[in-house]
Amino acid sequence: MIQGELDSRNANIASRLKEAAAHAPERVALIVSHGRDASGRPIDTRLTYAELDRDSDRIAAGLLAKGITPGTRVLLMVPPGLDFFSLVFAVFKAGVVPIVIDPGIGPRAIVQGCRESAPAAMIGVRKALFAQRLLGFGRATITRRILAGPGGLPLLGINHGTLDAIRAAGTHGQPMVEPDPSALAAVLFTSGSTGPPKGVCYTHAIFQAQLEAFRALYEIEPNEIDLCTFPLFALYAPALGMTAVVPRMDPTRPGRVDPKRILEPLADYRATNLFGSPALLRRLVEGAEDANVRFPTLKRVVSAGAPASPKTLERLAPRLDPPAQIHTPYGATESLPVASIASGVILGETRKATDQGLGVCVGKPAPGIEVAIIPTRDDAIERMSDDLRLPTGETGEIAVAGKVVTHTYDNRPEATRLAKMVDASGRVWHRMGDLGRLDDQGRIWFLGRKSQRVVLGDLTLYTLACEGVFNTHPEVARSALVGARPARGVVVPVIWIEPVRRLGRRERARVASELLNLAREHPQARHVERVLFRAAFPVDVRHNSKIHREKLATWASRLLANGP
Numbered sequence: 001m002i003q004g005e006l007d008s009r010n011a012n013i014a015s016r017l018k019e020a021a022a023h024a025p026e027r028v029a030l031i032v033s034h035g036r037d038a039s040g041r042p043i044d045t046r047l048t049y050a051e052l053d054r055d056s057d058r059i060a061a062g063l064l065a066k067g068i069t070p071g072t073r074v075l076l077m078v079p080p081g082l083d084f085f086s087l088v089f090a091v092f093k094a095g096v097v098p099i100v101i102d103p104g105i106g107p108r109a110i111v112q113g114c115r116e117s118a119p120a121a122m123i124g125v126r127k128a129l130f131a132q133r134l135l136g137f138g139r140a141t142i143t144r145r146i147l148a149g150p151g152g153l154p155l156l157g158i159n160h161g162t163l164d165a166i167r168a169a170g171t172h173g174q175p176m177v178e179p180d181p182s183a184l185a186a187v188l189f190t191s192g193s194t195g196p197p198k199g200v201c202y203t204h205a206i207f208q209a210q211l212e213a214f215r216a217l218y219e220i221e222p223n224e225i226d227l228c229t230f231p232l233f234a235l236y237a238p239a240l241g242m243t244a245v246v247p248r249m250d251p252t253r254p255g256r257v258d259p260k261r262i263l264e265p266l267a268d269y270r271a272t273n274l275f276g277s278p279a280l281l282r283r284l285v286e287g288a289e290d291a292n293v294r295f296p297t298l299k300r301v302v303s304a305g306a307p308a309s310p311k312t313l314e315r316l317a318p319r320l321d322p323p324a325q326i327h328t329p330y331g332a333t334e335s336l337p338v339a340s341i342a343s344g345v346i347l348g349e350t351r352k353a354t355d356q357g358l359g360v361c362v363g364k365p366a367p368g369i370e371v372a373i374i375p376t377r378d379d380a381i382e383r384m385s386d387d388l389r390l391p392t393g394e395t396g397e398i399a400v401a402g403k404v405v406t407h408t409y410d411n412r413p414e415a416t417r418l419a420k421m422v423d424a425s426g427r428v429w430h431r432m433g434d435l436g437r438l439d440d441q442g443r444i445w446f447l448g449r450k451s452q453r454v455v456l457g458d459l460t461l462y463t464l465a466c467e468g469v470f471n472t473h474p475e476v477a478r479s480a481l482v483g484a485r486p487a488r489g490v491v492v493p494v495i496w497i498e499p500v501r502r503l504g505r506r507e508r509a510r511v512a513s514e515l516l517n518l519a520r521e522h523p524q525a526r527h528v529e530r531v532l533f534r535a536a537f538p539v540d541v542r543h544n545s546k547i548h549r550e551k552l553a554t555w556a557s558r559l560l561a562n563g564p
Helices: 015-023 049-065 082-094 107-117 126-135 163-169 204-218 260-268 278-291 310-319 343-355 413-419 463-470 505-519 549-562
Strands: 028-036 042-048 073-077 097-100 121-124 144-147 184-189 199-203 225-228 243-246 273-276 300-303 325-332 335-342 360-365 370-374 396-401 420-422 428-438 444-449 454-456 459-461 476-484 492-499 530-533
Touching (some): 015 028, 028 082, 028 260, 042 049, 042 260, 049 082, 049 163, 073 082, 073 107, 073 126, 082 097, 097 107, 107 199, 121 126, 126 144, 144 163, 204 335, 225 260, 260 278, 273 278, 278 310, 310 325, 325 360, 325 428, 335 343, 335 396, 335 428, 343 463, 413 420, 444 463, 459 463, 463 476, 463 492, 476 549, 492 549, 505 530, 530 549
Parallel strands (some): 028 243, 073 097, 073 121, 097 184, 121 144, 225 243, 225 273, 492 530
Antiparallel strands (some): 184 199, 335 360, 360 444, 370 396, 396 428, 420 428, 428 444, 454 459, 476 492
16 A cells, blocks of 8 residues: 555455556656667656546456456566556456466476466567567466567468457456455466576465555655566556566676666656666676766665675665665565665675674565574474474574465475474464574574575585675675585585676686685685686576576586596
8 A cells, every 4th residue: 555645445456556547647657668778868758647547447357358357377578568567557456367477487497487387378578479479488388479569360260369469359448357365366487596496376465565665665766766677576666656668688688787777767757666686786786887877866676585795785775875785685575575674784884794604694584574494394393383493693594484485385285294394373384495593683584495405414604604705805796505416425515606707717816816715714604615617607487587596506516526
């Protein structure tokens, strides 16, 4: 609910758009940036709240008229733009359940995801529909295919219609579906950075709680301008009464974005909010330094997907006008936001502990979130109880409860059993799969993924604890701890280094020696035995920020098995 403006009565998340359209119909809801003309003037296409509401109404009515009824699962593969926003609000209005899978996860994962979530229809751009026919994902269940945007249906061999035909069938509109708050609203797939991508079941109530949590956590107000670099969170902008600006970029490759395509719309539209991954912020600050620009209109920058590098924060923060800060929410597709921390606290306090190998502070729990640290176990825990809570300062798995916590994975009962617990009051707790501890201020210190810990007999090394030490070296852009297995029964702690510049063989040897000397004083990092270098780490497809340590571990194992 937008405090002082909107008062949602309907559990449907699309009701936020309708209320905003009723309150301020001529306010611009969406701007799609197309760059600048020869004179340097911005080129864009726009929709007001009234226009976005009407267009999504027509599409919703058209879907229902064409037999895509409430509860139908529809695979959406449409890039950010006017159609994307209208479509997502339309499927919510119609009670249709969108299946959202990042195309960057790869063909095999998409095929598996469609097998599990069983979409009955697909709405996609020409490229996506062609890929579906070629690769066969969803072949067993998808019976309707709808083309969004330009393209040739005869060439595709698809005759199930176009989005424009859907609009034409819904000219007169239709009342918005009023779902039960606990009804399935969408299936959003994880990025698969630490395991197979899984479909996370979102209810309408969870969407509403998540929207309100972000508004309260960051004091977001109506009339703000949001530069959207991550599609799923871009949808929250219109629902919060903001204007969403979509830049010219590939959202699946934020780490490769041309900084100019972020800098220009930030200035042209006087953005007050920027949501981006740490990889995108690195590119942004590089461009800002080259152009010597500041960001006087930004009230906040929100960075999610992985812990933001203090090196990036210290370069970006001075370019914001106080009291603006960079905020890093902690959470996952299964539960977001869990906690948040601001750049001022990181740079002024917690960074020192991170550099000393004590992990990364991700802040205090968000309003309405309860956090517990429980024993590190790989098996299922059916019941959450106070007996499982570890004392302040002890390391274990982070578990959370609250209104934003999802309850199940889609058609993955074993994954649900391993990740979820129920307490005596019936609340569902999510096991984050992350290791950490609570300090005496109630803040969460994140030490790394449970699946990526390196176990050496009675000693356990945590990725972020070790990496924090190595990241202090001026030649290190980032590091990654892995457990190499060059032979059966042998585990060798290895630190991979992504250097800030290209290093020759002698330079690598020098840096490796300096790093091992640096680590000797730290209880975790001193156990690292080898230093390896790689120009660029493999990262997740969604944020380009989560390091694929599993791949690095495999590569390290091969190197150590084949060499001295």
